[in-house]
Amino acid sequence: xxxxxxxxxxxxxxxxxxxxxxxxxxxxxxxxxxxxxxxxxxxxxxxxxxxxxxxxxxxxxxxxxxxxxxxxxxxxxxxxxxxxxxxxxxxxxxxxxxxxxxxxxxxxxxxxxxxxxxxxxxxxxxxxxxxxxxxxxxxxxxxxxxxxxxxxxxxxxxxxxxxxxxxxxxxxxxxxxxxxxxxxxxxxxxxxxxxxx
Amino acid sequence: xxxxxxxxxxxxxxxxxxxxxxxxxxxxxxxxxxxxxxxxxxxxxxxxxxxxxxxxxxxxxxxxxxxxxxxxxxxxxxxxxxxxxxxxxxxxxxxxxxxxxxxxxxxxxxxxxxxxxxxxxxxxxxxxxxxxxxxxxxxxxxxxxxxxxxxxxxxxxxxxxxxxx
Numbered sequence: 001x002x003x004x005x006x007x008x009x010x011x012x013x014x015x016x017x018x019x020x021x022x023x024x025x026x027x028x029x030x031x032x033x034x035x036x037x038x039x040x041x042x043x044x045x046x047x048x049x050x051x052x053x054x055x056x057x058x059x060x061x062x063x064x065x066x067x068x069x070x071x072x073x074x075x076x077x078x079x080x081x082x083x084x085x086x087x088x089x090x091x092x093x094x095x096x097x098x099x100x101x102x103x104x105x106x107x108x109x110x111x112x113x114x115x116x117x118x119x120x121x122x123x124x125x126x127x128x129x130x131x132x133x134x135x136x137x138x139x140x141x142x143x144x145x146x147x148x149x150x151x152x153x154x155x156x157x158x159x160x161x162x163x164x165x166x167x168x169x170x171x172x173x174x175x176x177x178x179x180x181x182x183x184x185x186x187x188x189x190x191x192x193x194x195x196x197x
Numbered sequence: 198x199x200x201x202x203x204x205x206x207x208x209x210x211x212x213x214x215x216x217x218x219x220x221x222x223x224x225x226x227x228x229x230x231x232x233x234x235x236x237x238x239x240x241x242x243x244x245x246x247x248x249x250x251x252x253x254x255x256x257x258x259x260x261x262x263x264x265x266x267x268x269x270x271x272x273x274x275x276x277x278x279x280x281x282x283x284x285x286x287x288x289x290x291x292x293x294x295x296x297x298x299x300x301x302x303x304x305x306x307x308x309x310x311x312x313x314x315x316x317x318x319x320x321x322x323x324x325x326x327x328x329x330x331x332x333x334x335x336x337x338x339x340x341x342x343x344x345x346x347x348x349x350x351x352x353x354x355x356x357x358x359x360x361x362x
Contacts, residue, residue: 005287005297006239006247006332012280019280020338022252023272028329029234029250070240074258081259 006030050097051195052164053077059097059159059166062189066093074098089182090174096167106136109158109165114138117156117169126153135159135187141175151175157187166190239270239286247286255282306335318342 010020048068051058063084070083079098085091118124118140126141135157143151153175159166168190170183234250237257241247251257255272272282288296310322318340326335
């Protein structure tokens with residue numbers, strides 16, 4: 001496979017760097033597994049609902065046209081995520097709902113998650129933060145000049161509800177201003193729904 | 198520049214590494230000791246999966262779940278936050294067959310090294326190469342000169358996420 005990179009960063013206070021050596025050893029032993037034949041077609045859903053265990057509410061987001069490709073629950077069930085794509089619009093989507101240690105506002109959720117998100121690429125511009133009635137949002141554009149056509153707009157919408165934070169993340173390669181409506185369409189569809197036991 | 202808060206603890210970026218990965222047959226790396234490792238899988242949508250022989254004591258969890266074409270995972274100790282290993286899978290959104298060409302990736306690594314040089318304790322930061330069973334890549338090591346300042350910690354992360362063949 002010639003279009004795949006695996007990159008790594010090791011952070012440690014140990015000047016002997018045992019983790020760095022272990023990481024190199026891990027990479028030396030890395031193996032590629034092929035895509036399984038006959039993989040099931042990812043599910044398409046018009047609306048996606050996500051609920052933390054024990055809560056009487058759920059987050060609901062309209063995602064027409066998106067294929068749900070990944071769904072994971074963190075060990076201990078303190079976090080849930082899904083990931084998907086919209087092939088026609090060339091959009092990527094992820095929704096992450098995580099239990100916090102206390103009540104959180106949308107702005108607090110943004111402070112926790114957006115700043116680390118800004119650390120994930122060296123070539124970041126158009127960083128912006130804004131709010132709607134319920135959501136705290138943020139965006140950044142990644143444009144790595146050494147990689148042709150890698151310009152990618154990322155937008156996050158954060159929502160604090162009780163002691164939980166939602167991080168709704170959309171991204172699109174080759175972003176143009178007209179594409180902003182595609183992001184807004186998803187963000188404006190976020191709802192909190194009451195759930196009966 | 199290369200320090201970050203993780204779980205409330207300031208970590209010094211002793212090691213800044215950049216690596217790419219290509220898969221081809223060859224090389225004579227020893228298989229990892231099965232008793233010492235726990236195989237971790239990074240599932241790539243429509244691109245198969247990467248299996249990594251991680252130290253048994255390491256945990257792995259998604260850091261930015263769902264993002265594509267980059268998928269970032271964090272390895273760390275089973276308890277605490279003494280270290281952090283961030284690993285990101287990236288592939289060409291345009292199926293560029295030269296996406297991980299050696300020359301291109303090396304240029305990225307050199308670019309990353311140039312960015313951290315002013316903040317590094319080392320005057321010289323050599324780029325090293327590794328060759329594994331099915332992959333090869335480059336990396337470098339740098340020690341943050343002022344890890345407690347918190348300056349530029351995000352850039353430190355960012356620069357270092359792209360690399361090698």
